[in-house]
Amino acid sequence: MLLQLNIQNFAIVRSLDIDWQQGMTTITGETGAGKSIAIDALGLCLGDRAVTNVVRADCKKAELAATFDTSHNIAAKNWLKHHDMLLDNECILRRVISAEGRSKAYINGSQVPLAQLKEIGQLLIHIHGQHNHQLIVKASEQRNILDAYANHQHLLDEVKYYYQQWRSLSQEAQTLQENKLQREAQQQLLQYQVQELNEFSLQPDEFENLEKDYQRQSNGQHILSETLSAVQQLSEAEQFNVVDSLRSSADKIAGLANYDGKLKAIAEQLNEALIQVEDASQELKHYYQSVELDPDSYSLIEERYSSAIMLAKKHQVAPNALAQFHQQLLQELALFSSDESRLIKINDDIESAKQQYQNAANILSESRAKAAAKLSKMITNSMAELNMAHGKFAIKVSQDKLDHLSLHGHDNVSFLASLNPGQPLEAMNKVASGGELSRISLAMQVILADKVITPSLIFDEVDVGISGPTAAMVGKKLQQLAKNTQVICVTHLPQVASKGHQQLFVAKLTDGEHTETTVTELSRDGRVQEIARLLAGDKVTDTSLANAQELLAG
Template identity: 75%
Template structure:
């Protein structure tokens, strides 16, 4: 519930502190005194849009702070805990607005985005302005009221879930369909490329092996000639070869080492070189004997080698990358085939989601129909109590499961009313006056309060157009509502003002140069005087005072 409201330099308020009580609080005052100024300030604390003229003239900024007790508000406690803003069992919403129109928002001393202030405010207060009763003539508001009474939140969420699923699948299907022409053209090219590479069937590492063999075959005669020439030098030339010369050197050094032992290591080195040279000559001989020129084999290798280079050039890659490209294109082609399959799968999933949506919407529609019958009877009875003795109320739920779906199901909800005997039920805005709409709206609020608990309800002159016995019944209804929630009501009716547990009086003071609004909590005697003023106007009589005391006693 709302505990305190502090206002500094707001509009024509210089400084104001208001303490609020449980139950029903009424706010009265003379016309033009600014009875709704506290409600406007609360609206800004709850996240309403700020404008530059809210700051008191010649002041730099306006500061507004509302303190709430959230100890019995589990939703508010959960929200504050989730956002790490919990401070004992109190919640302080604060708004600072500069003369230039810039504003800052705070929750329990921490600066927060305005959206969070508004989100939190919705868990604390519900404000009904003097024109809000007109909202109940709107189709969307009528459906929302019925859903609030039915408390079938799970059914609504189920409908939203399948609506969103259907929407996501439809978006995916449209994207797949949109790209189908481009995909088909690309798929045709890919198929050609993959077929070509499949036919060529390059193997991993094949180009590197071919390159080695190609180089060898293309230089075969040169290799053969050079190998023979080298072999001659190493060992085969009868006049001079390296092996014979090393053998003679080894023998001479061996003889010398007998005379000089220091030459022994050198003898060993020459002998080692001799052995290695003989081995090299032997291996070169075997290599030369196996070496053959194969013109036909070379032609096959050359052709394959050239084809790889040409294919690589065609795809603008290196020959070494051709195998990886083949694998990549093949995989891409398979994925395109999967996209085609996905198109058919998504089309089927859309139908399944539509069926699931229709099933969820049907359950929601059934719940709305049952609740509509109950709510219609309750509102009809409440209308009779609010001085509409012949009033009848009905809620028409028209199921329309067409191709078009929405997050709220497929029902068209319409509020119908009849106010006179023999009068057919018609749409509310066609037969109900502003005052009658206001009373019907109040009846709904009283009924919904038992289903949807809002810690604080504020009514800003919702009793406009009401007087006499009807005003008395409106006062009793508001008083009844205050048994389950805190009610704050800005009113001009003595019958309503007298039902408050607490009454605040708004006055506008001026010294000719400055104007200031004040809010005072009235004493018992002050309430008698104010109720008498509301009854009789400026000339308060003994009769009006007696009537005021009677109203307050009732």
């Protein structure tokens, strides 16, 4: 519920602190005093668009803050917790607006986008303005009202789920169908490419081995001549070879080591070198003897190696990546086959989702029909209490074309009314005036009070155009509504003002140069005087005072 509203330098308000109570609060005042200023300020705290003229003249900025108790508002607390703004059992919405029209928004001290003010605001309070009754003539609002009364959110969620499933599948099928021709052309190209690569059948790592074999075979003669030359230099040349030279040097140093022990280590190194060179020479000789030049084998290797390079160039990949590219094309081709299979199967899936949607929508329709009958009777009775004795109200639930699927089921919900004897039931906007629509709207609000999620409701002069016994009944209805939720009502009717548990008086003061609006909580005596003024006008009489006391006692 709303606890406090602080207003600084807003419109003609210099500074206001308003404390709000549970139950019903009425706001009265003279015409032009600015009874709706507090509501306008609260609207800005809830995310309404700001304009430059909201800042008091000669001031740099306006500051507005609304404090709410969230101890029993689970939805609001969950929202605050989700956004890391939970602060005990309070929610403070603050708005700062500069004279140039720039504004900043805060929730529990954290600066936030304006959209977040609107989100949390919907969970805290609802402002029912003078023209809000016009909403109830809209088909979507009528459906929402009926669904709120029926309290079948689980059925709405189920219909929504199957509708979204059907829509997603239908869009997938449409995409598959639209891309079919393009897919077929791509598939033909892929099939040609895969067939060519299948025939060549290059295996993983095969190109690297081919490249090695090709280099060996193409340089075979050079390898033979060079290895033979190396063998001769190492061990077989008669005039000079490395082995004989090393052996001679090793023997000499070994002999000298008998005279100087420091040469012993060097002699050992030379012997080790001699052994390694002899081993290398033998291995090189064996290698030379094992090499065979096979022109036929070389021709095959050269042909496959060249073909691999040409294929890689054709597909614009590196030769060593050709085998991997082949596998990639195979996978893409398999996906095309998968798309074709999916296109065949998806129609069955669409029909299944559509059938599940129809079943859920039919159950929703039955629930709406039952709720419509009950709500129609309750609103008809409430209309009689609101001085529409001959009024009748009916909710018509008709089904749209069954092949037309929507997020809300296949029902058309229409609110019909008849206000005079013999008059047929017709759409409300055709038979009801603005005042009558306002009363019907109020009747709905009272009936739906147990199901209202927002813990606070504000009525901004919704009683315009009514008087007498009707006004008294409107006051009782609002008071009845206040048993379940906090009700704040801006009114000019004494019958409504007297039903409030708290009454605020709005006055406009001026010293000839400056104008200022004040809001005062009225005492019991103050309420008698104000209600008497509403009854009699500026000239309060003993009779009007007595009537005021009677209204407050009622």
